[in-house]
Each structure stands twice: as structure tokens, then as C-alpha cells.
Amino acid sequence: MQLSSDVLFSIAGFPVTNTVITTLITDVVIVALVLMVGRAVSLRPKGAQNAVEAVVDYFREITESIAGERASYIYPWVVSFFLFIVISNLLAQFPGFESIKFRTLTSGSCGVPLFRAATSDLNLTLALAVVSVTATHCLSIRYTSLKSYIARFITFKLFPAFLFLGILEFTNEFAKFVSFSFRLFGNIYAGEKVMATMYNLCPLGLPIPFIALELMVAVVQAMVFALLTMTFMHIMTDKSH
Amino acid sequence: MEIVQRFGLEAKLFLFQLINFLVIVFVLKKFLYIPLKRILDERKNKIEQSLRDAENAKIALENADQEKIKILLEAKSSADKLAASAKISIGEAKEKAVAEAEQRSEQILDDAKHKAAEEFENMNKQIGKMSLDVSGKVISKVLSDLFTDDEKQKLMIRALEKIDEQIAN
Numbered sequence: 001m002q003l004s005s006d007v008l009f010s011i012a013g014f015p016v017t018n019t020v021i022t023t024l025i026t027d028v029v030i031v032a033l034v035l036m037v038g039r040a041v042s043l044r045p046k047g048a049q050n051a052v053e054a055v056v057d058y059f060r061e062i063t064e065s066i067a068g069e070r071a072s073y074i075y076p077w078v079v080s081f082f083l084f085i086v087i088s089n090l091l092a093q094f095p096g097f098e099s100i101k102f103r104t105l106t107s108g109s110c111g112v113p114l115f116r117a118a119t120s121d122l123n124l125t126l127a128l129a130v131v132s133v134t135a136t137h138c139l140s141i142r143y144t145s146l147k148s149y150i151a152r153f154i155t156f157k158l159f160p161a162f163l164f165l166g167i168l169e170f171t172n173e174f175a176k177f178v179s180f181s182f183r184l185f186g187n188i189y190a191g192e193k194v195m196a197t198m199y200n201l202c203p204l205g206l207p208i209p210f211i212a213l214e215l216m217v218a219v220v221q222a223m224v225f226a227l228l229t230m231t232f233m234h235i236m237t238d239k240s241h
Numbered sequence: 242m243e244i245v246q247r248f249g250l251e252a253k254l255f256l257f258q259l260i261n262f263l264v265i266v267f268v269l270k271k272f273l274y275i276p277l278k279r280i281l282d283e284r285k286n287k288i289e290q291s292l293r294d295a296e297n298a299k300i301a302l303e304n305a306d307q308e309k310i311k312i313l314l315e316a317k318s319s320a321d322k323l324a325a326s327a328k329i330s331i332g333e334a335k336e337k338a339v340a341e342a343e344q345r346s347e348q349i350l351d352d353a354k355h356k357a358a359e360e361f362e363n364m365n366k367q368i369g370k371m372s373l374d375v376s377g378k379v380i381s382k383v384l385s386d387l388f389t390d391d392e393k394q395k396l397m398i399r400a401l402e403k404i405d406e407q408i409a410n
Contacts (some may be wrong), residue, residue, distance in 0.1 A: 004249020038272040127258035
């Protein structure tokens with residue numbers, strides 16, 4: 001298993017990789033969930049609405065407990081990150097997910113996996129990191145004013161320490177791209193590596209505890225990404241910071 | 242550059258994932274969060290309203306209980322008053338009825354006495370008449386052998402006149 005995803009075929013110069021296929025499946029699952037729940041919401045929840053409501057309400061309450069009234073514009077981002085990451089992570093835990101092979105011109109007779117965990121592709125995790133950080137900064141400008149936003153990084157006070165703190169803040173924001181994207185990518189990719197190794201060592205029985213571990217990692221990583229986004233959004237939209 | 246290639250970073254794939262996620266966020270926000278938020282708020286308001294109603298109902302129940310106790314106390318007090326006045330009325334009615342009964346019995350007694358006196362007088366008159374007839378018959382029987390018919394007639398008339406005078410007296 002290599003670090004980069006495998007290109008299955010190309011459409012008008014666009015390389016369709018196995019992670020793109022999984023991303024599209026994740027989209028289909030999310031849209032199906034939206035159609036199932038969003039179109040028939042009722043005061044007495046049942047079925048899928050219960051589960052979705054529980055997730056949305058959980059994040060809304062956590063966000064409200066931290067960010068107060070600013071929660072209304074923070075939590076939609078948080079829930080979106082969580083749902084997208086957790087669904088794509090859990091899809092990869094289906095038995096035989098990576099066993100289905102697709103033969104390409106360059107793959108030889110063995111072929112390449114048709115599906116691969118979407119979050120084990122750095123393109124996706126980096127895109128999620130960019131969206132998270134950019135949305136955080138946009139919300140910061142919108143809710144604390146441009147002047148206050150710029151003052152976080154550039155201060156006009158002559159004391160040299162403030163200038164140094166500004167540079168640190170600036171570096172910190174760029175570090176977020178790396179931390180967000182590589183944390184998620186690294187955990188999921190490493191998990192897949194571990195699972196592949198276990199299946200190779202002893203396919204019967206040995207992978208079971210690791211499947212449980214990977215299921216936990218799938219949810220925990222989604223939570224970590226969502227909660228970090230929430231924390232950064234809260235800090236950046238708070239006028240006192 | 243080599244690291245970028247090793248991780249498979251590619252601008253097209255990166256942009257695809259970026260746009261794809263933004264679309265998903267839009268879809269979720271538009272078709273899931275807004276209806277869900279509306280429902281959650283509605284439910285929250287309904288629960289709050291129900292709690293308020295329950296609180297009001299509790300207060301109303303307490304008021305009703307107090308009102309009940311007040312009404313019961315008033316009812317008891319008025320019942321006591323009624324019982325007391327009924328006792329007085331019964332006594333008065335009893336006395337009145339006894340008085341009326343006594344008066345009525347006296348009247349009946351008077352009437353009976355009066356009627357008895359009248360009856361006695363009538364009886365006396367009838368007895369007088371009867372004794373007059375009997376006397377006439379006795380006299381005529383006694384005198385039939387001693388006197389002539391004319392003498393008998395005169396004597397009888399005189400005796401009857403005498404008896405009549407006696408009765409009248």
C-alpha cells in the first residue's frame with residue numbers, strides 16, 4: 001500500500017483515484033441521509049432522525065457551552081466535518097473494502113484496490129484543513145471586524161515582544177494546515193497499514209481486535225478534527241482573544 | 242517536490258476534494274441543519290411551554306385546594322348555622338302544633354258538649370211527648386170503665402192540659 005492513492009482511470013484529464021470513488025460514495029451516503037431525515041423531520045423523531053439529531057444536538061450543545069451565542073454559526077461547520085470524516089472512515093471499515101481489485105494499464109495482473117479510505121488521501125485531508133482554517137478566518141473577520149482580525153497578527157505597538165507574538169500567531173495558523181491534514185491522514189493511513197499487516201499475518205481472528213481499534217480511531221479522529229475546528233473558531237471569533 | 246509526489250498531492254484532486262466538501266457543507270446546512278434546527282427549537286419551545294403549563298397547573302391545583310378548603314369551611318359554618326336555626330324552628334313548630342292541638346281539642350270538646358246539651362233537650366222533648374201519649378193512653382184505659390164518654394172526654398182534656406202545663410214548666 002503506497003502513500004498516494006491509485007489512479008483508476010481518467011475523465012477529460014481528471015485522474016479518478018480510488019479515494020475519489022470513496023469520496024463519492026461518502027457523498028451519496030450523506031445525501032441519502034439528508035433526503036431521509038431533512039425531508040421528513042418531525043417533532044417525534046424516529047429512525048435515522050434520532051441518530052442525526054443526537055449528533056447535531058450533541059455538537060450544538062458542546063459548541064454552545066464553549067462559544068455561547070456564537071455557536072449558531074460555528075456548529076454547522078463542526079457537524080459537517082464530523083459527519084463527512086466519520087462516514088468516510090467507517091466506510092473503510094467494511095469487511096473486504098480494499099479487497100475488490102481494479103485492473104488498470106499500469107497495475108499489472110494483480111490490479112489496484114477499487115476503494116480506499118478517503119481520509120488516507122492527503123489531498124482530501126489537506127482540503128479539509130484548508131476549508132477549516134479558511135472558514136475560521138472568514139468567521140473571525142465577519143464577527144470581530146477586519147481591524148480586530150489584523151491586530152491579531154500585526155500590532156502597531158512599538159514593544160518588540162508584540163511583533164514577535166504576531167509572527168508566532170502567523171506561523172501557528174500555517175501550522176494548522178499541516179497538523180490538521182497530517183494528523184487525520186497519518187492515523188487513517190497507519191490504521192490501514194496495520195490492518196493489511198494483520199490480514200497478511202493471520203486473516204482468521206487476529207484482525208478482530210484491530211477492527212475494533214480502527215472503528216474507535218475512525219470516530220475519535222473525526223471528533224478530534226471537528227472539536228479542534230470548533231475550538232479554533234471559538235478562539236478566532238472571540239473579541240477578547 | 243519529491244515529497245509532494247510521494248504523498249500523491251495533485252492540484253486537480255485537491256480542488257475536487259475542496260469543492261466537493263464545500264458542496265456537502267452547503268447541502269447539509271440547507272437541507273439538514275435548518276430543518277433540524279427549526280424542529281429542535283420548536284421542540285424546545287414546546288417543552289418549555291409544557292413546563293410552564295405544568296407549573297401553572299400546579300399553581301392552579303394549589304389554589305383549587307385552598308379554595309376547596311375555604312368552601313368546605315364555609316359550608317361547614319353555614320351547615321352549623323342552618324342546623325342551629327332548624328333546631329330553633331323545630332322547637333317553635335312543636336310548641337305551635339301543641340298549642341293548636343290543644344285549642345282544637347278544646348273546641349272539639351265544646352262542640353261535643355254543646356251537641357250533647359242539644360241532644361239532651363231534644364230527648365227531653367221527645368220523652369215528654371211520649372210520656373204525654375202514654376199518660377193519655379193510661380188515663381183513657383183507667384177512666385173508660387168509671388166515666389161516660391163525655392166525662393171521659395172532659396177529664397182527658399183537662400188531664401192533658403195539666404200534663405201539658407207540667408211539661409211546659
